[in-house]
Amino acid sequence: MSACRSKDRSSPTITVTEAVTVQSALTAPLSAAEPATVRERIAGLAREASYEVAARDARGIDAAIARLSPGTLVSVTWLPLDDDEARVLASRRLREAGFEPVPHIAARMVTSDDHLQRLLRRLCDEAGVRQLLVISGDVKQASGPFEDSAALIASAAFAQPALSRIWLGGYPEGHPKVDHATLNATLDAKIAAVRALGMTPGVITQFCFDADPILRWLLDFRARHDVPVRIGLAGPAGIRTLLRFAAICGVGASARSLVTRSASIARLLVDTTPDPIIRDLAETAAYHDLQPMGFHLFPFGGLDRTARWMGSVAAGGFELRASASGFQVTE
Numbered sequence: 001m002s003a004c005r006s007k008d009r010s011s012p013t014i015t016v017t018e019a020v021t022v023q024s025a026l027t028a029p030l031s032a033a034e035p036a037t038v039r040e041r042i043a044g045l046a047r048e049a050s051y052e053v054a055a056r057d058a059r060g061i062d063a064a065i066a067r068l069s070p071g072t073l074v075s076v077t078w079l080p081l082d083d084d085e086a087r088v089l090a091s092r093r094l095r096e097a098g099f100e101p102v103p104h105i106a107a108r109m110v111t112s113d114d115h116l117q118r119l120l121r122r123l124c125d126e127a128g129v130r131q132l133l134v135i136s137g138d139v140k141q142a143s144g145p146f147e148d149s150a151a152l153i154a155s156a157a158f159a160q161p162a163l164s165r166i167w168l169g170g171y172p173e174g175h176p177k178v179d180h181a182t183l184n185a186t187l188d189a190k191i192a193a194v195r196a197l198g199m200t201p202g203v204i205t206q207f208c209f210d211a212d213p214i215l216r217w218l219l220d221f222r223a224r225h226d227v228p229v230r231i232g233l234a235g236p237a238g239i240r241t242l243l244r245f246a247a248i249c250g251v252g253a254s255a256r257s258l259v260t261r262s263a264s265i266a267r268l269l270v271d272t273t274p275d276p277i278i279r280d281l282a283e284t285a286a287y288h289d290l291q292p293m294g295f296h297l298f299p300f301g302g303l304d305r306t307a308r309w310m311g312s313v314a315a316g317g318f319e320l321r322a323s324a325s326g327f328q329v330t331e
């Protein structure tokens, strides 16, 4: 499919024919012979899963070490109340246990050039960090010279020889404070800037509770870039927890659909897993062209529980049950 092969061309537009072809492929049902393909895709995305943990979440880091395969990418969330010591220690523990730590750097919360230089040096030298995720940070005003992720990438301190891959944020449902055009333009510019430094870009998408915006976002992104994309999903958690985090993180419409989908009040007491999203993603006829690399799990219900659940999905420990609306994935 040509929309995907047009690697990183400068124009973000795709032709109407390409758009229509991919659009119908997104929604086209798979033929009867394809549950095996769906199963294979789901297990593949689960095997490639990465996880997020808060720097001070010692239990989450313990669970990562106990449950995940060495080499797994574990990103370390930048929370405003954490200090650099906690960020370096979390990454170091993960590296020493054989994982690939990916600390987040929130541009607006870095106080000076010197702060960035010291933090990046420590992460690379003391914690063996080779990959970072850069974001602006959820504050109105920058506390130092870095207004957004692009400013971090452009800084002198960023050119650490140890850094090989830089992850950027993708927003399938947009962002409450930043319009679509700006998100796309800044993402394209960041990808180019990362490449200009000789580093490899990648995208991790914001969690979302509906496959449709994810597929549409990927379709649009693939028309411009051949860059690895990890699909952000919230791990299994109670619906109240998911709604609370959705509000904190500015995840809108799909979170409201979570409530609609929970038909009875009793459902509020049951954990919500991203099963239907996973199924919808894997059933997409355009799957091959959209090239998702793997899932990125935000384990709001705890890393241990999320890792156990993903592990069982990766091992094929789920059933694909034909139903009126498609296949049900159950543990």
Ligand SMILES: NC(=O)C1=CN([C@@H]2O[C@H](COP(=O)(O)OP(=O)(O)OC[C@H]3O[C@@H](n4cnc5c(N)ncnc54)[C@H](O)[C@@H]3O)[C@@H](O)[C@H]2O)C=CC1
Pocket: 107, 134, 135, 136, 137, 138, 139, 140, 147, 148, 149, 150, 168, 169, 170, 175, 177, 178, 182, 183, 186, 187, 190, 205, 206
């Ligand atoms: N994806 C994730 O896991 C996380 C995302 N975020 C937030 O998502 C937002 C999206 O941008 P990034 O991926 O960081 O890309 P970015 O740093 O390239 O910012 C994209 C554009 O949005 C503007 N912008 C960023 N935050 C803003 C805000 N709060 N209000 C108004 N304009 C803003 C920036 O100046 C820039 O022009 C940021 O506010 C970021 O802090 C925060 C924490 C985690």
Ligand SMILES: Nc1nc(=O)c2c([nH]1)NC[C@@H]1CN(c3ccc(C(=O)N[C@@H](CCC(=O)O)C(=O)O)cc3)CN21
Pocket: 052, 053, 054, 056, 057, 077, 079, 138, 206, 207, 248, 249, 250, 298
């Ligand atoms: N726009 C935006 N802002 C964010 O802060 C944000 C996103 N997006 N996308 C997802 C990540 C993941 N985030 C988080 C935030 C908090 C914890 C966390 O574990 N916090 C507390 C518990 C807080 C609670 O339960 O209320 C902790 O113990 O560290 C984890 C991931 C924040 N994130």
